[in-house]
Amino acid sequence: MTFALPDHISGLENLPRMPAWVTSTRAETLEDVAFLSGAALNHLHLVLGHEAVPQALLRDRLALRAAESCVGFSGRSERLGELRDAVHLLRPGDLPGPAGETYLAWRHAVERPVSIKALGRALPSLDPGQIAARLDAGNGMPVTRAAMVQEAVLTEAPHAEVPALILADAALAQALGWDQLMPLLAAGLKRADLRKQGGDLRIACHRALISSAVEAVRLATDLARRATHLKAVAPKLRAKGAVDAVEMFLTRDAVAPSALPLPDRAARRLCDRLVDLGAVRELTGRDTFRLYGV
Numbered sequence: 149m150t151f152a153l154p155d156h157i158s159g160l161e162n163l164p165r166m167p168a169w170v171t172s173t174r175a176e177t178l179e180d181v182a183f184l185s186g187a188a189l190n191h192l193h194l195v196l197g198h199e200a201v202p203q204a205l206l207r208d209r210l211a212l213r214a215a216e217s218c219v220g221f222s223g224r225s226e227r228l229g230e231l232r233d234a235v236h237l238l239r240p241g242d243l244p245g246p247a248g249e250t251y252l253a254w255r256h257a258v259e260r261p262v263s264i265k266a267l268g269r270a271l272p273s274l275d276p277g278q279i280a281a282r283l284d285a286g287n288g289m290p291v292t293r294a295a296m297v298q299e300a301v302l303t304e305a306p307h308a309e310v311p312a313l314i315l316a317d318a319a320l321a322q323a324l325g326w327d328q329l330m331p332l333l334a335a336g337l338k339r340a341d342l343r344k345q346g347g348d349l350r351i352a353c354h355r356a357l358i359s360s361a362v363e364a365v366r367l368a369t370d371l372a373r374r375a376t377h378l379k380a381v382a383p384k385l386r387a388k389g390a391v392d393a394v395e396m397f398l399t400r401d402a403v404a405p406s407a408l409p410l411p412d413r414a415a416r417r418l419c420d421r422l423v424d425l426g427a428v429r430e431l432t433g434r435d436t437f438r439l440y441g442v
Contacts, residue, residue, distance in 0.1 A: 163201075163372060164194050166365050170358065178351055185291060185354040188361035189324065192368075196330075201368045202375040204258075204399040205442060207328060209371070210364060211254035212401050214313065214331035218254075219247045221309045221339050229432060232402050236439055250310055254331060257314045261327045267318055271311050282315050283322070290323035294333065295353040299345055309342060316353075336360035374442045378427040387418050397422070402431055402439040 170188050175181040195201060212228055219226050226234070226247040234248030235255070244252060256270035264276045264283075271279065285300035286293035294316040301312035313334045321329045336356025344352050375398055382394045389409040396403050405415040419440045422428040431439045 163198055163369050164191060166191050166362055171362055178347060178354070181351055181354040181358070182289075182291065185357040185361070188358045189290070192330075192361040192365055193324065193326075195365050195368050196326075198368075198372065200372040200376055202371050202398050202442070203328070205375065205401065206364070206368050206371055207258035207330060208255065208399065208401040209367065210331040210335070211258045212251065214317075214334035215247075215251040215254045217334040217337070218250050218310050218313060221334075221342065222246070222250075222307075232431065232439055233437075236402055236404050236407070237437055253310055253314065257318070257329050258331065262318050262321050262329050267315065270314055274311060279315070282311075283319055286319045286323075290320050291353050291357060292350055293323050294320040295350045298333070298342075298353070299349055302342060303345075312342075313337075320357075330364070332357055332360040332364065335363070371442060374427075378422070378442060381422075381425045381427050384425065385418065385421065387414055389414075390418060393418055397428055397440070397442050400441070402441040404437075404439055 166188070170184055170191070173180075173184060175184050196203065196206075212231060215231055216226070216228055219231070224247055231247055231251045234244050235251050238244055238248070253270045257267065260266040260269075264279050267279050268274065268276055274282075282297060282301055286296035288296070297319040298312045298316035301308055301315060305311070314329070316333050317331055318329050320332070321327075333353060333356050336359045337352060341349070341352040341356070378394060378397060382390070385394070387393075387410060393403075393408045393410065393415075396408065405419050406412065408415040408418065410418060419428065419430075419438070422440070423430060428440045428442055431441050
């Protein structure tokens with residue numbers, strides 16, 4: 149017996165799948181690993197061009213994962229859930245703490261198209277001239293350019309992992325012709341890779357981008373399905389402000405009911421309704437101070 153997929157889901161079969169040889173081939177030389185990372189990035193580029201992929205949501209979720217990696221590089225132990233809490237449960241006047249600041253930096257980095265001004269918002273400790281100079285430190289092919297930017301930043305400031313990786317991803321995006329920064333390098337690199345230089349660093353960046361691009365494609369496909377379902381059930385929502393609430397879920401990794409454009413009780417009811425419809429998930433497992441996301 150076969151089961152037909154709902155119309156709003158079946159169209160997602162057009163999303164291209166990552167070729168198995170990209171992940172199954174063990175590359176040892178710089179030439180081979182560069183070929184595989186190029187193939188993985190090209191495939192990710194094709195997936196990002198699919199209209200069903202919720203681009204802002206994908207970037208925001210990848211930003212969270214990049215932040216988790218950077219927090220780990222600094223020797224801290226905060227995980228995804230704790231990073232969400234550090235930002236989404238902030239009260240007016242509260243400070244996010246070091247881990248929260250790292251997450252906010254990545255969120256700001258992906259909110260707007262890549263520019264000196266946008267990167268300055270993510271990295272307020274750097275002035276526009278410093279950001280431009282660091283981006284200009286890279287040249288050549290996209291991954292080589294990104295590695296050179298990362299190396300230049302960390303050579304000057306060995307503990308500036310967050311600026312180095314944000315600017316490296318920005319350089320990669322510019323070289324690939326992407327308008328928006330896509331957090332990829334941080335999640336694929338190991339702490340020891342950050343101290344590498346030259347050819348060793350380029351190989352590490354290529355390997356990181358293979359794994360990160362594969363994961364980004366998987367995540368993009370999953371979020372496309374979830375976002376399509378959310379859009380399909382949206383007409384069933386009768387609460388005033390539901391349209392704006394759905395748009396928030398389609399662009400943010402996590403949303404607190406208090407952030408929705410509805411009264412508190414109505415916001416909680418809407419979240420419960422969306423969970424019942426299978427359109428969003430409760431992310432914390434708590435009975436209070438809950439967060440919801442696609």
